[in-house]
Amino acid sequence: MEPTPHYKAYKPKPFTKEQRKDTTLLFGGLTWKHERLIQGAFHNLNYKAEPLPNITRADLDTGKELIDVGACCPTIFTTGNLVNYLKKKKEEEGKEAAVNDYAYFTMGACGPCRFGQYRESYSMALDGIGLRDFRMFFLSQTELNQGDQEGGGLEVNMPLTTGIVWAILIGDLLTDLEFQTRPYEVVPGQTNIVLKECIEIMYQAFKNRPIDKIKGNKWLTLGWHVVSNYFTDALKEVIAKWKTIEVNKAQAKPMVKITGEFWLQTHEGDGNYNIKDWLEKEGAEVIPPPVAVWLDYLMQFPLHALNERKNVDKGTKKKILMLKGMIKMYHWTYNRMRKSLNEMPxxxxxxxxxxxxxxxxxxxxLDGGEGHMLIGKALYAYLNNKAHMTCELTPYSCMPNTMSVGAMANVRGKYPELLYAPIEIKGDAEIHALSRCQMILTEAKKRALKEYDEVMKKCNMTPEKLEWIALNAPEYKEASFKVPHNGYAGTGANYITMLSQYKGKLTKTLKKTATVTPKPIAAETVLTEVAATETVTVQEPELTYA
Amino acid sequence: MNIQTLLTPFARKPSKELLSKDRSTVRVGIPKVLNIWNTHQFWIGFLEGIGIKYTNIVFSSNTSEEQSREFGKGRGTVDCCYPVKAMSGHYGELIFGQKKKINVLLSPLIYSMPSSLQGHVVANNTCTRVMAGAENIKSGYMKEKDVFVENQIKYASPYCTLDDRIIVPQQLFDGLKDIFDLTYEETKKAVEIGFNALDTFNKKMQKQSMDILEQCAKTNKPCVLVIARPYHMDTGIGHEIETDLQAHGYPIVWMQYFPTDPTLMNWLFEEDIKEKQIKSPFDISDVWPSSYSSNTNEILWAAKIAARFPWITCVIRLSSYECGMDQPTFTPTQKIVENSGTLFFKFGDLDSTKPSGSVRIRVETIVHYVKKNSASIIEKKLARMKTQWPPVKAEALV
Known part of the structure; x- marks a missing residue:
């Protein structure tokens, strides 16, 4: 009898150039906004590409059945998500089509954390559903130009990478707009409708990227993305649309900064109990975590490594300069796009x-996961008064996050006033997690309300005066108007401070115009009275806080 | 022409005082945890190299429930794997449990490990919890008040990449210069002494393992390979399960000290190399492409060894409670071993308590199967080999 062959790990069959036109590349792991834009970048390069459906609780159950016990919840969710999609395709189109007409593309290189070992979980799950021949490609998340993957069907080159990175950055910027606007929208649901339209504008921009004109030279491709106005012009179109959303930011809402494990903090769905949505419904404004910060963090590691070796290896100093230049260029690009959106993000x-x-x-x-960033972010938000509380989303049995959550005990010892809610997410214990978050949120609400009331008093502001300003300066009710950070954590408090500064200017303007044409500025009696007596009675508010 | 030779006469020579500060009275405590278990010789060598007396280097005792109760109670900050959680007790023992107080508590942040697979795998990183464990445990001793300051102990936690020897002197100099008042030159020298000590120790241990393997081959007797992380050698973490097996007369080999003798390696892997499955005996890409983690890489490599070396008829896999690094390796490791017909037994979720009764029953079961099946396993595995192992061949010729 022939002995059993030695065990071999999963190795995908090659994906050839000829197969490209008939093969749909599957991807996922971000929000629907990021994924739609990434899809645009793929379509631009003539790939068929489709994001996996958003994560559901059923994916958790499927994942648990198929991979080794004790996996972290992002692994279980994402594995189950792929498996459920493939099962569906197998039922609808048959096994052969599921195997040959689709391929999965994801980032699979990390390092110390299990994220770098997803490959084994995925392949085990494929074995479990009898689709071992399905092709999966795991790419490094730190290299821009990885060349042809086996078979040449997928070219991880500069046009693709820049497309994906720019899609991520723009996805982040629009997500910031979304979360700054929705809690204050006057017409419920308007933000989501406009957001979808804006994402479609940007999808078209990615799909129609004039890559043919710049393709060929990788540095030229990168340069074009950095300096051309192509994407900033499209973003100006977005902000023009955003302007149509009416908001009322004169509200006391706790600002909740979301941090945590990369997948869990980025995700919007069952994977994290829809916690961002839940927080908004509970009356909070959420500060979403941008993927851009994660990419920035990843760029620091080669920099640290090079710095360590600069006295050992030749040519290191040159590499350090180049990398620093890249990081500066990255920030400059992000800020340039922010400017196109009135610097709202x-x-x-x-x-x-x-x-x-x-x-x-x-x-x-110490890398692996988010390392020191979780502590740094929580302290940054607290010390700079950027948020009332920090909600850290930690997957059950996440290795790196547990370490930083442990280290946070020391931080909280030094800063007992810091409101910090580390929420462990298993995927199937929603009530427990949300009630834990609610305990801290209650305190955050109290602080937000206290802060708002104090600012109203300090600025000598009343609801009537607010209404008067709104009528005279309708641009403040447009969602595209940036509320500057005036030192308060809450948007409402910063908004009131800004209005009080504005009120003084407006009063002076009215004084001038009143001598020529003393007409009322609104039809309502109260407001007419306010306007008619404004030059006499309303004092410019004393600004006690700058 | 070397310009340095011209400049040397004008260079300021380091004073003798800078190179040899008296540190003979400084007592250094090291928590005997995690990867200290396979790098201890480096730290001893290093500390001796900077002038710390051997008798003033204090390791905490093996992990135990008593240690946690007496010294670590109330110091935990988060629920995680047992080997990291247990560190609290080790810290406490060094701070509060020494008759002669320590001056420095040294708990290095070891980012990467020296490994025999180095150069054949993607990276040699340590587990993310293991590398950051010290930061986590430290917070338990600082959250309310700084216990280290209160006890006049300097806390030292240098970051180091032990797989990249050339930059270790700078890393340890940066991390320890203020603690021990070091110069770069003496740090560099001490690092060299440390690595020499570690290499010498590892070679000695590998030689002992080689003697066991040769003996098994010559007598055609089975031995047992332990696949585990280094800290499972701690009697409070691994619970001496392998010792119970040894008591039944089966020699035990730990994967950390498996010999890397070229003749043995070529004998085991020559067919895989010929078939271009792997590039070298230390290449594990055929079974584990995501080879980032040092201890995990070695676990997979050891499973491959067990699948090929005929006289290893049984593998004991030890894994601690909530070990995230072990989790994705469970199935691949078992499949690698069992595909070859070798027996595989896993002791999972090990934590503070030794379940003596169930361990005894399982050990008896293992002994039963090893006794019953070893001869046929050896025969089948030998039949797979194209040639005889040279030492055995030489013995036959004699």
Whole structure:
């Protein structure tokens, strides 16, 4: 009898150039917005591409059945998600079509964390459903130009990589707009409708990217993305559309900063109990975590490694300069796109600042997961009054996150006022997780309300005056108007401070115009009275807080 | 022409004082946890290299429930795997449990490990919890008040990449210069002494394993391979399960000290190399392409060894409670071993308590199967080999 052959790991069959036109590339792991834009980048390069359906609870159950016990919940969810999709395709189109007409494309290189070992879980799951011949490609998340994958069907080159990175950045920027607007929208549901339209505008921009004109030279391709106005012009179209959403930002809402494990913090769906949506329904404004910060973080590691070797290897200093240049260019690009959106999306925090803040508690060289960033982000938000509370989403049995959550005990010892909610997410214990979050949120609400009331008093502001300003300056009710950070955590408090500054200017303007044409500025009696007596009675508010 | 030779006469020579500060009275405590278990010789060598007396290097005792109860109670900050959680007790023992107080508590952040697979795998990183464990445990001793300061202990936690020897002196100099008042030159020298000590120790251990394997081959007797992480050698983490087996007369080989002798390696893997499945005996890409993690890589490599070496008829796999790095390896490791017909037994979710009764029953079961099947396993595995192992061949010729 022939002995059993030695065990071999999963190895995908080649994906050839000829197969490209008939093969749909599957991908996922981000939000529907990011994925739609990435799809545009794929379509631009004539790939058939489709994001996997959004994660559901059923994916967790499927994943649990098929992979080794004890996996972290992102692994279970994403594995189950792929498997359920393939099962469906197998039923609808047959096994052969499921295997040959689709391929999966994901980032699979990480390092110390299990994220780098998803491959084994996926292949085990494929074995479990009898689709071992299905093709999966795991790419490095730190290289821009990885060349042809086996068979040449998938070319991970500069046009594809820049397309994906730009799609991620723009996805982040639009997500920031979304979360800054929806809690304050006057017409419920309007933000989501406009958001969809804006994503479609940007999808078309990615799909119609004039890549043919610039293809061929990788540096030229990168340069075009950095300096051309192609995407910034499209973003200006987006902000023009965004302007149509009416908002009322004179509300006391707790600002909740979301941090945590990459997949879980980015996700919007059952995978994290729809926690962002839940927080909004509970009356909070959510600060979503941009993928852009994660990419920035990843770029720091080769920099640290090069810095360590600069006295050992030749040519290291040149590489350091190049990498620093790349990082600066990355920030410049992000900020340029922010400017196209009236600078509404949040600025990326400096990685150096985050590392310095976290330094007494967590060494910045310890990577795997988010490392020191979780501590740095929580402290950054607290010390700069950017949020009332931080909600850290930790997957059940996540290895790196548990370490930083542990180190946070020391931070909380030093800063007992810091509101911090580390939420462990298993995927099937929603009530427990949300009630835990609600306990901290209640305190955050109290703080937001107190802050808002204090600002109203300080600025000598009343609801009537607010209404008066709104009538005289309708641009403040447009969602595209940026509320500057005036030192308060809450948007409402910052908004009131801004209005009080504005009110003084407006009063002076009215004084001038009143001598020529003393007409009322609104039909309502109260407001007419306010306007008619404004030059006499309304004092410019004293600004006690700058 | 080397310009340095011209400049040397004008260069300022380091004073003797800088190179040899008296540190003979400094007592250094090291928590005997995690990857200290297979790098301890480096740390001993290093500390001796900077002038710490051997008798002043204090390791905490093996992990135990008593240690956790007495010294680690209330210091935990988060629920995680048992080997990291147990660190609290080790810290406490060094801070509060020493008759002669320590001056420095040294708990390095070991990012990567020296490994015999180095150069054949993607990376040699340590587990993310293991590398950051010290930061987590430290917070338990600082959250309310700084226990280290209160006890006049300097806490030292240098970051180091032990797989990249050339930059270790700079890393340890950066991390320890203020603690021990070091110069770069003496740090560099001490690092060299440390690595020499580690290499010497590893070679000695590999030689002992080689003697066992040769003996088994010559007498055609089975042996048992332990596949586990280094800290499972801690009697409070691995619970001496392999010792119970050894008591039944089966020699035990730990994967960390499996010999890397070229003749043996070529004998085991020559067919795989010929078939271009792998490029070298230390290449594990055929079974584990995501080879980032040092201990995980070695686990997969050891499973391949077990699948090929005829006289290893049984594998004992040890895994701790909530070990995230072990989790994705469970099925591949078992399949690698069992596909060859070798017996595979896993002791999973090990934590603070040794379940003595069930361990005894399982050990008896293992012994039963090893006794019953070893001869046929050896025969089948030998039949797979195209040639005889040279030491056995040489013995036959004699």
């Amino acid at each position: 949040y600025e990326m925090p400096s990685q150096k600042t985050l590392a310095e803040l976290a330094a007494p508690y967590f060494n910045f060289r």
